[in-house]
Amino acid sequence: MNYGLYLSASGVLTNLHRQDVYANNLANAQTVGFKPEFAIISQRDPESVEEGLGFDASHDLLDRIGGGVLAGLQSIDFSPANLEHTGNPLDAALEQRNQFFAVLADAPGSDQVGIHLTRDGRFSRNTEGFLVTVAGGHLVLGPDDEPIQLQSGPVAIDPGGQVRQAGEVVGRIQVAEMSDTNAMQKRGQNLFAIDGPANLRSVLENPSVKSGFVEASGTDPIKALMKMIDATKSVTSNASLIRYHDRLMDQAVNTLGRVVA
Amino acid sequence: MAIVALHSAATGLSAMSTGIDVIAHNIANTNTVGFKALRSNFEDLLYQQKEQPGVENANGDQRPAGLFVGLGTRISNTQLDLALGSAMEDAKDFSMMIDGEGFFQVNLGDQNGYTRAGNFFKNSEGDLVLGTTSGPRLEPSVQIPDNVTGIIIQGDGTILGIPEGGIEHEEIGAITLATFTNPTGLKPHGGNVFIETTASGPPIEGQPQEGAFGAIRHKFLESSNVDPVTELVNLIKTQRNFEFNSQSIQAADEALQVIANLRSF
Numbered sequence: 001m002n003y004g005l006y007l008s009a010s011g012v013l014t015n016l017h018r019q020d021v022y023a024n025n026l027a028n029a030q031t032v033g034f035k036p037e038f039a040i041i042s043q044r045d046p047e048s049v050e051e052g053l054g055f056d057a058s059h060d061l062l063d064r065i066g067g068g069v070l071a072g073l074q075s076i077d078f079s080p081a082n083l084e085h086t087g088n089p090l091d092a093a094l095e096q097r098n099q100f101f102a103v104l105a106d107a108p109g110s111d112q113v114g115i116h117l118t119r120d121g122r123f124s125r126n127t128e129g130f131l132v133t134v135a136g137g138h139l140v141l142g143p144d145d146e147p148i149q150l151q152s153g154p155v156a157i158d159p160g161g162q163v164r165q166a167g168e169v170v171g172r173i174q175v176a177e178m179s180d181t182n183a184m185q186k187r188g189q190n191l192f193a194i195d196g197p198a199n200l201r202s203v204l205e206n207p208s209v210k211s212g213f214v215e216a217s218g219t220d221p222i223k224a225l226m227k228m229i230d231a232t233k234s235v236t237s238n239a240s241l242i243r244y245h246d247r248l249m250d251q252a253v254n255t256l257g258r259v260v261a
Numbered sequence: 262m263a264i265v266a267l268h269s270a271a272t273g274l275s276a277m278s279t280g281i282d283v284i285a286h287n288i289a290n291t292n293t294v295g296f297k298a299l300r301s302n303f304e305d306l307l308y309q310q311k312e313q314p315g316v317e318n319a320n321g322d323q324r325p326a327g328l329f330v331g332l333g334t335r336i337s338n339t340q341l342d343l344a345l346g347s348a349m350e351d352a353k354d355f356s357m358m359i360d361g362e363g364f365f366q367v368n369l370g371d372q373n374g375y376t377r378a379g380n381f382f383k384n385s386e387g388d389l390v391l392g393t394t395s396g397p398r399l400e401p402s403v404q405i406p407d408n409v410t411g412i413i414i415q416g417d418g419t420i421l422g423i424p425e426g427g428i429e430h431e432e433i434g435a436i437t438l439a440t441f442t443n444p445t446g447l448k449p450h451g452g453n454v455f456i457e458t459t460a461s462g463p464p465i466e467g468q469p470q471e472g473a474f475g476a477i478r479h480k481f482l483e484s485s486n487v488d489p490v491t492e493l494v495n496l497i498k499t500q501r502n503f504e505f506n507s508q509s510i511q512a513a514d515e516a517l518q519v520i521a522n523l524r525s526f
Contacts, residue, residue, distance in 0.1 A: 016263045016516060017330070023266035023509040024305075024331030027273030029502045030280065031303040031334055073312070074328050086300075087344055122302060124340065125443040127462040135304040135337045152442050152465060153362060153473030166473070186329060188307045189337070221505045228512045235263075235516040239523055246525060 003062055005245040010068030011238035014041050017071045018231040025219045026228070032135075033120030033190050034217040036224070039231075040072030078181050081218040083210060089156050090131075092121035092173065093213040098181055099204070102174045104147065105138040105191055115145065117176060117201070119215055120190035125150055131163065131171070136189040141174045143203050148173065157211035175207030263520075265309070265330060266513035272333030273506035276303060279336050280499040287487045288496070295358075295378030295453050296485035297341050298492070304337040341445045346377075346486035348478065354412040355381040355389060355405075358483040361475020363438035366464070367397040367454060374454035375439055375447065375464070377483055389434075393452040403434035416476035418469040438474050439464035 021039035028034040044050070044067035083093045094100070100117035122134040131140040131148040139147040148163060148171035156164045161173040178184060183196035194201060280301045290296040312328035348358055357379040359365070364375035367390075380392040381399060389403045390396040405412075409422035411430065418436035423429065441447065446460030457464060469477045 012520065016266075019263055019509075019513050019516060020265040020269065020330045023269040023273075023506075023513065024333060026502075026505050026509050027269045027276070027333040028303070028305050028331070029273075029505060030277065030499065031305055034303075034305055037329075037331070071311075071328060086342075088300075088342060120304075122340070124445050127442055127446070127460060129442050134302050134340055152440055185327065186305065186308045186331065188331075189304045221502065225505055225508055228509060232512040232515050236519050239519045242523055243525055246523075 002245055002249065003065065005242060007065070007068035008238045008241040008245065010044065010070065012235055012242070014069045014071050015231045015234040015238065019228060019235075022224050022228045022231065025224045026221060029217050029219040029221050029224075031120075031190065031217050032122055032214045033118060034219060035076045035078055035119065035186075036217075036219045037186075038075045038077060039227070040075050041069050042072040044068045044070040074185075076181065076184065076186070077218055079218060080215070082216045083213040084216050085212060086214055087212050088122075089154070089211065090123040090125075091212055091214050092123065092157050092161075093210045093215040094119060094121065094175060095208065095210060096177075098178050099207070100176050100178065100192070101133075102141040102145070102176050102201075102203075103133055103138040103191065104141060105136065105187075105189070114193075115141065115201070116187060116191040116193055117178070117184065118191050121209075122214055125152075125155075131173070133190075136191070138189075138191070142172050143174045145174070157209060159209060159211070161207045161209040173207075173209065175204045175209060176201045177204055263513040263516045265332065267510055267517075269331065269333035270506045270509035270513065272306060272335055273509070274503060276301075276334050276336050277499050277503035277506060281496065281503070283339055284492050284496045284499065288489065288492050291485050291487045291489055291492075293378075293453065293485050294380050294482050295346070295376055296487065297343055297346075297377065298485075298487045299339040299449075300342055301339050302337045303334050305334055306332040308332070341447065341449075342486060343444055344486050346483045348481045349484050350480065351380070351482045352480055353380075355383065355414075356480055356482050357381070357414050357436075358478050358481045359438065359469070359475045360478050361473070362444075363440050363467070363469065363474045364444075364455070364464075365391075366400040366437065366439050366466075367391050368400040368402070369397055369450075369454065369456070372456060373400055373439075373464070374450055374452075374456055376454045378453040379482055391453070393454075395452050397452075397454070399436070401437060403436070405433060409433065414477055414479040416470055416478075418477050436469065436477060437466055438469055439466050440474065441465065 018039040025036040046063045046067045105116045106113040124134050126132045129150050142148050162169045163171045184192040187193045283301045287298045308329040367374045381389045382392045383405050384390045389399040408425040411423040413421045420434040421430040422433050442462035447455035448458045450456045467474050
C-alpha cells in the first residue's frame with residue numbers, strides 16, 4: 001500500500017544528498033586544485049530485482065514502476081581548470097588532464113601512509129629543506145618516489161618539472177598520470193588516494209609543468225548554484241507528493257471509511 | 262542530510278571571511294616599506310564515507326566507486342609571498358634595500374627580529390635603529406659617530422663615512438644579513454618585523470653579496486610587494502564566494518523547512 005509514498009521519500013533523501021555535495025563544491029570554490037564532484041542519481045531497481053527475488057514474488061504492476069531514486073556512485077570531474085598566475089617560484093600547475101603531483105601523506109581520516117596524488121601545486125620548504133605541499137606539509141616526491149631536498153636560497157621550477165637552484169638541477173618533481181581516475185578517492189587537504197593496483201599510476205618521463213601558476217578550483221559557482229536551486233525544488237516537489245499521499249490516506253481513513261451510526 | 266550542507270556552507274563562510282580579512286590587511290599595507298603580502302591557502306576537509314567502494318552487489322559485481330560527501334573547506338595557512346618589492350629612491354643617509362635574499366636583523370630585546378624594511382635612522386645615542394614606532398636597534402649594532410658626513414653604504418654592507426675634520430672615507434660599521442631554510446615559515450610580528458619559528462628554522466647569518474644573499478642598495482627602499490589589482494580581484498572573488506555559500510545555507514534551510522512541514526494536521 002502507498003508504494004508512491006516511499007518513492008517520494010527516496011526523492012527527498014536523494015536530493016538532500018545532492019545539496020550536500022553541491023554545498024561542498026561551493027565551499028571549495030577557492031581551493032587550489034579542487035575537483036568538484038557530480039551528484040549522480042540513478043533510477044533504483046524495484047525491490048524484486050534489487051533483492052533477486054524472481055518474478056513471482058512481487059506485484060507485477062509495482063515492479064513496472066521501479067524503486068524510486070538512489071544516489072549514484074561518486075564521480076569526480078577531473079577536467080582541467082583555469083590557471084591563475086601567482087608569480088611564486090614554488091607554485092606549479094599541471095595543464096593536462098589526469099596528471100598529478102605525488103606526495104607522501106597520512107591523509108586525515110585514514111591511517112594509510114602512502115603515496116597520494118594532488119593537483120594542488122603550491123609548494124614550500126620545510127625546516128629540513130625538503131619540498132612540501134603548503135596544504136598539510138606533505139613531502140613532495142621525485143620520479144623515483146624519493147623526497148626532494150633543497151638548499152636555502154632562490155629556487156625555480158623549470159617547464160620540465162626540474163627544480164633548479166643557482167643554475168644547478170637539485171631535483172625533479174614527479175608528475176604521474178593515472179590510467180583510471182575512477183580509482184581515486186578524495187582524502188581532504190586537496191589529496192587523492194589511489195584505491196587500486198599501483199600500476200594505475202605511471203610516472204611521466206617528460207612532464208610539462210607550469211611554474212608560477214596554480215590551478216584554480218574546478219567548481220563553477222554558477223552551475224553549482226543552479227543545481228543547488230534545482231535540488232531544493234526537487235525536495236519541495238517530492239515533499240508535496242508525500243503530503244498528497246498523506247491527504248489521500250486521510251480521505252480513505254476518515255471520509256471513505258467513516259462508520260456512520 | 263541537509264544538515265551536512267548547512268555545515269559545509271558554514272565552513273565556506275568562515276574561510277571566505279578570513280580570506281577577506283587577509284586581503285584587507287594586504288591592501289592596508291600597500292604603502293608599508295618592506296611589507297610582504299600574505300596569501301590564504303584553502304584546502305578541502307574530510308570526506309564522509311556513505312558507501313564503501315568494492316562492495317559486492319546482488320549480482321555479484323563489485324561497486325567501482327564509493328560514495329563520499331565532503332564536509333567543506335578551511336584555510337590551511339597564510340603563506341608569505343616573498344617576491345621582491347619594487348625599488349624606490351629615498352635620499353636619506355641610512356635608507357637601504359636588499360636586492361635579493363636576506364633579512365636585516367634587529368634587536369627586539371629578548372629575541373632577534375628580521376625585516377626587509379631598510380628605512381633606518383640614527384637615534385639619540387648614535388645607534389642605527391629601524392624607522393618604526395618601536396625603533397628596534399640594528400643587530401649587530403652599528404654606532405654612527407657624531408658629525409660624520411658623506412655616508413656611503415656599499416653593496417657588501419660596509420658603511421663608510423668621513424669623520425669630523427677628516428677628508429677620507431673610513432669604515433664605521435657593517436651590516437649582517439640573515440636568511441632561513443624556509444623563510445615563508447617566518448611569523449609576522451608587526452612593526453615590519455618577522456620572528457623565527459620552528460617552521461622557518463634557525464637564522465643563517467652572512468654578509469650581503471655572499472652566496473645567495475642579495476646586495477645592499479644604498480638610498481633605495483623596497484616598497485610593499487602587494488599588487489593592489491590582484492588583491493582587489495581576489496577580494497571580489499572571495500566576496501562572491503562568500504555570497505554563494507550563504508545561498509547554500511538558504512537552499513538547505515528551505516529544504517529543511519519543507520521537511521519540517523511535511524506532516525499536515
